[in-house]
Amino acid sequence: MKRNPKDQDSSHRKLTRRTLVLGGLQMAFAGGLAMRMRYLQVDQADQFRLLAEENRINLRLIAPTRGEIFDRNGRIIAQNSPSYRIVMVPEDAGDVEEVIANLTRLLPLDPEDLERARIEIERSRPFLPITLADQISWDDIAKVAVNAPALPGITPEVGLSRVYPQGSDFAHVVGYVGPVSSYDLSKMEDPDPVLLTPRFQFGKVGFESKQETLLRGKAGTKQVEVNAAGRVMRELDRREGEAGADMQLTIDAELQSYTQARLGGESAAAVVIDVENGDIRAICSSPSFDPNLFVRGISVGDYRALTEDPYRPLSNKSVQGTYPPGSTFKMVTALAGLEAGVIGPEETAYCPGHLEVAGRRFHCWKRGGHGHVNLQDSLKYSCDVYYYDLAIKVGIDKISEMANKLGLGIRHDIPMSAVSEGLTPNREWKNRVHGQDWLVGDTVNASIGQGFMLASPLQLAVMSARIASGHAVTPRLVKSIDGVEEPSGAGAPLEINQNYLRAVRKAMNAVSNDRRGTAYRSRIIAEDMRMAGKTGTSQVRNITAAERAAGVISNDNLPWERRDHALFVCFAPVDKPRYAVSVVVEHGGGGSTAAAPIARDILLQALYDGTPPLDAYPAGDRSKIEAQQERLKRELLQRREHTGNDQA
Numbered sequence: 001m002k003r004n005p006k007d008q009d010s011s012h013r014k015l016t017r018r019t020l021v022l023g024g025l026q027m028a029f030a031g032g033l034a035m036r037m038r039y040l041q042v043d044q045a046d047q048f049r050l051l052a053e054e055n056r057i058n059l060r061l062i063a064p065t066r067g068e069i070f071d072r073n074g075r076i077i078a079q080n081s082p083s084y085r086i087v088m089v090p091e092d093a094g095d096v097e098e099v100i101a102n103l104t105r106l107l108p109l110d111p112e113d114l115e116r117a118r119i120e121i122e123r124s125r126p127f128l129p130i131t132l133a134d135q136i137s138w139d140d141i142a143k144v145a146v147n148a149p150a151l152p153g154i155t156p157e158v159g160l161s162r163v164y165p166q167g168s169d170f171a172h173v174v175g176y177v178g179p180v181s182s183y184d185l186s187k188m189e190d191p192d193p194v195l196l197t198p199r200f201q202f203g204k205v206g207f208e209s210k211q212e213t214l215l216r217g218k219a220g221t222k223q224v225e226v227n228a229a230g231r232v233m234r235e236l237d238r239r240e241g242e243a244g245a246d247m248q249l250t251i252d253a254e255l256q257s258y259t260q261a262r263l264g265g266e267s268a269a270a271v272v273i274d275v276e277n278g279d280i281r282a283i284c285s286s287p288s289f290d291p292n293l294f295v296r297g298i299s300v301g302d303y304r305a306l307t308e309d310p311y312r313p314l315s316n317k318s319v320q321g322t323y324p325p326g327s328t329f330k331m332v333t334a335l336a337g338l339e340a341g342v343i344g345p346e347e348t349a350y351c352p353g354h355l356e357v358a359g360r361r362f363h364c365w366k367r368g369g370h371g372h373v374n375l376q377d378s379l380k381y382s383c384d385v386y387y388y389d390l391a392i393k394v395g396i397d398k399i400s401e402m403a404n405k406l407g408l409g410i411r412h413d414i415p416m417s418a419v420s421e422g423l424t425p426n427r428e429w430k431n432r433v434h435g436q437d438w439l440v441g442d443t444v445n446a447s448i449g450q451g452f453m454l455a456s457p458l459q460l461a462v463m464s465a466r467i468a469s470g471h472a473v474t475p476r477l478v479k480s481i482d483g484v485e486e487p488s489g490a491g492a493p494l495e496i497n498q499n500y501l502r503a504v505r506k507a508m509n510a511v512s513n514d515r516r517g518t519a520y521r522s523r524i525i526a527e528d529m530r531m532a533g534k535t536g537t538s539q540v541r542n543i544t545a546a547e548r549a550a551g552v553i554s555n556d557n558l559p560w561e562r563r564d565h566a567l568f569v570c571f572a573p574v575d576k577p578r579y580a581v582s583v584v585v586e587h588g589g590g591g592s593t594a595a596a597p598i599a600r601d602i603l604l605q606a607l608y609d610g611t612p613p614l615d616a617y618p619a620g621d622r623s624k625i626e627a628q629q630e631r632l633k634r635e636l637l638q639r640r641e642h643t644g645n646d647q648a
Helices: 005-043 045-056 096-106 111-123 138-146 167-174 182-186 206-210 212-216 253-263 300-307 326-340 375-381 384-394 396-405 427-434 440-447 457-469 498-513 545-550 591-607 619-643
Strands: 057-062 076-088 130-136 154-163 176-179 201-205 220-226 232-239 247-249 268-274 280-286 349-351 354-357 360-363 371-373 478-481 532-538 565-572 579-585
Touching: 057 232, 076 096, 076 138, 076 167, 096 111, 096 138, 111 130, 130 138, 130 154, 138 154, 167 206, 167 253, 167 280, 167 619, 176 206, 201 206, 201 212, 206 212, 253 268, 253 280, 253 591, 253 619, 268 457, 268 591, 280 591, 326 375, 326 384, 326 396, 326 440, 326 457, 326 498, 326 532, 326 565, 326 591, 349 384, 354 384, 354 440, 360 384, 360 440, 371 375, 375 498, 384 396, 384 440, 396 440, 457 498, 457 565, 457 579, 498 532, 498 565, 532 591, 565 591, 579 591
Parallel strands: none
Antiparallel strands: 057 220, 076 130, 076 154, 176 201, 220 232, 247 478, 268 280, 268 579, 349 371, 354 360, 532 565, 565 579
16 A cells, blocks of 8 residues: 555654654763763873772882980990891781791791781781791791792891890980880870881880980881782882981990999999089999890790899889988088088087987987087088987078089989989978978988988989089980080089088098098099098888887898998099999998999099009908909900990
């Protein structure tokens, strides 16, 4: 049947419209697709290129080289040593435990190191490298490299690790570094990103901690290309960071080593300070410990041995320990009385062996008393009653003020851990802290460095240096930073009458060089090196009236922890002082017998810049001193061989 032409035209028009609509839709779709492709390939090209490269390129931190620490003569105290180690990136390893098991078949890994590594894996981001083994040999590195296909995520590296070649001699001064812990990070508001790197070495205590920012430096960065398995293929870019600052201390390593050896097995501390500029030439606490044990994490057994030792080797007694200064404080009371105009150097007081105060009897150490004594005799004999009587006239507030002028009761700003402020009490302090009024008996006790009075060996050395020089010497531990000299510790003249200081120095000279002085047996006989000093003995227990009546028990007959502390402070030469020394021997008994000989030997070592001649000692002591010198030389040699210190 033949279609009507009109129907054909109508059908044709409908078909044309449909074609146009469909074609338009197709063109619109194609145009939209083209625009989208242009948007993605042109407009968003940089963003997608970055995303692609982030899957292929990793940005990693480059740990900065830690600054090294030297003594005043350039001898190395803390250095960086190359260290081979095995690290693992957990997200690249896949089955972490399986990879560790494969690694242990190749290398004898320490179980404690592996346990620490597992803890770090739990608390760290999966893309951060974790140290599995440190300080391994080149042969072990080769084994890992050969078996690389079976150890995904494992990479051998060479880095730097902290080493302390002087061993225990500087442990309490320099401290040590160790891996950054969660506790360390919790104390920081905005930690440096490099600290988040597992096992990164960070200053834990001592100088390493106090100067952490300067010693650490600033981290660099590097871009590395990795394959699909996460293995590094090549390094694309590197930006070096800034190395930490090299620091030079004021300490003389030779004198420090001698002082540590001379303290021997005692629970003791000693400080040597330059009276002209405040440089600390030696500062020791005994017994000490090997800081190298802490660098990669100390074992449980080693740490328990240190914490359970009754002599407390981890405690820095030289700055942290505070002790009743005993009779070494009597110079403070004397100067307070002289400045207040209460006494003159030649005025006397009578000592019958005790003084009645407010119905209580305060005893002199000499039961029969010293009779009439002036300032020089009071220090030479260490008469207690002279100072009881003087303190009552002066009052505690002026005594406390004088103590502060001489460096006691002040926290000296040196970069060491737990530096103590000590205590120089007064009326306001007791009322504020104890809610009680100050009593006259408190003043009597304080006059001879007992009662509430507390001082550290560092503070006692500063006190001695200030008396010797007449200046407000401040202790200095840092000599230079990156070769730039630090400010001197030489202070302004003390606001104390110089005639009174000379009178006290003369009396301290009598303590050591008068036949009846309490330190005469520890004198220096070399004419140009003569020493002025003061002995001290501080009680750690109460002596009852019954015991005093029956006879005070000798320190030798008491348990160690109930014996008196022994103290001695000194300076030399008398005519032109160069060094001041303080020594505290915990529970050592008497200052004249336990502390004075040690201080004398250390002072001579400093004055002669090495082993002093035997003729500097009294003739009767020379054979004993010669044997002692030979013994100490052997001990120092053995210690250096043990620590591998061939630079000393």
